Amino acid sequence: MAANKWDLLPYNRVPSVAMEIYKDKFLKHDEERFNEFLGQVKEGKAKITAGALLPHRIINSLRDGDGWEDRLLKSLRDRHGGRVAELQWKRMVDDLKKEGSLRNCMAVCDVSGSMRGIPMEVSVALGILVSELSEDPWKGKLITFSKRPELQNVEGDNLKSKTKFVENMYSDMNTDFQKVFDRILEVAVEGNxxxxxxxxxxxVFSDMEFDQASLNPWETDYQSIVRKYTKKGYGSVVPQIVFWNLRESIATPVMAKQEGVALLSGFSKNLIKLFLNNDGDINPEIIMEAAISRKEYQKLVVID
Structure with a gap:
């Protein structure tokens, strides 16, 4: 790149993060060959890397800048339909599907005004991702963060339009979790x-604490939920809530546990990776093991 020898770049070997950063340069200086590479990826004749790229970073890469150069590059992006992001997203979804990750899960996405910034990007990205990894009848669906929660089909024919759709979903300041569980139960009973x-x-991806987000006391709600699910033959498989406060920016995530719900406060890239690699199951032991398994700790020994 420094020597301006764009025609020599092996695009299939460009790391995922570098692809995100430099794709506009590739479009600007080597549009024809880069376009050919993207076409080969779409046809399955070449591969694009996505392993190190996090879901919300792919979503972020679809956003447009404000400068004249950004507007010029936007016209190039529009011509190519945001294909780099689309193809990286598809690769990530395909890889996670092979691992069986996040199958038959559901997301409640808070997209209220207070979520602006990284929390919004993470909520939208993980919500769409979970919906695409689930199986029917849950596939392609989210639940709105509302006093009157709705099971919502994610509309759109590409990642950018799906992102805009989810960002524009209705959100309240809190949600009725009992109604959320009622709707899930209705789908299960109707579909036998x-x-x-x-x-x-x-x-549940939000920027609030669980007690603030819940319309009713959770202990009361949970007892009622278990009774309803037991009556319909689903008492042994009542879904667990993982409530993730994305706004809390403390250095170390705080995990707490109530009956039927795991509470997580804090956000980091490592937490996203743990979330994806552990089927959404995040607990204090997993966080601790991930922290002490890093390379810099491997040479430490305990002398008794």
């Missing part, structure tokens, strides 16, 4: 689903 097809985890 087997217990193993029930939603196993309900992820």
């Amino acid at each position: 689903l087997k217990p193993e097809q029930m939603i196993k985890r309900l992820f």
Whole structure:
């Protein structure tokens, strides 16, 4: 790149983060060959890297800048339909599907005004990702963060339009979790689903604390939820809530546990990776093991 020898760049070997950073340069200086590479990826004749790229970074790369150069590059992006982001997203989804990650899960996405910034990007990205990894009848669906929560089909024919759709979904300042569980139960009963097809985890992405976000006391709600699910034959598979406060910026995530719900406060790239690599199951032991398994700790020994 420094020598301006764009025609020699091996695009199939460009790391995912570098692809995100430099794709506009590739479009500007080597549009024809870069376009040919993207076409080959779409046809399955070449591969694009996505391993180190996090979901919300892909979403962020679809946003347009304000300068004249940004507007010039936007016209190039529009011509190519945001294909780099689309193809990286598809690669990530395909890889996670092969691992069976986040199957039969559901997301409740808070997209209220207070979520602006990284929390909004993470909420939208993980919400769409969870919806695409689930199986029917949950596939392609989210639940709105509302006093009157709705099971919402994610509309759009590409990642950018899906992102805009989710960002524009209605959100309240809190949600009625009992109604969220009622709606999930209705779908299961109407579809005569087997217990193993029930939603196993309900992820709530917000910038609030759990007690603030819940319309009613959780202990009361949970007892009622378990009774309803037991009556319909799903008492052994009541979904667990994983409530993630994305706004809290403390250095170390705080985990707490109530009956039927895991509470997580804090956000970092490592937490996103743990979330994706552990099927959404995040607990204090997993966080601790991930922290002490880093390379810099491997040479430490305990002398007794």
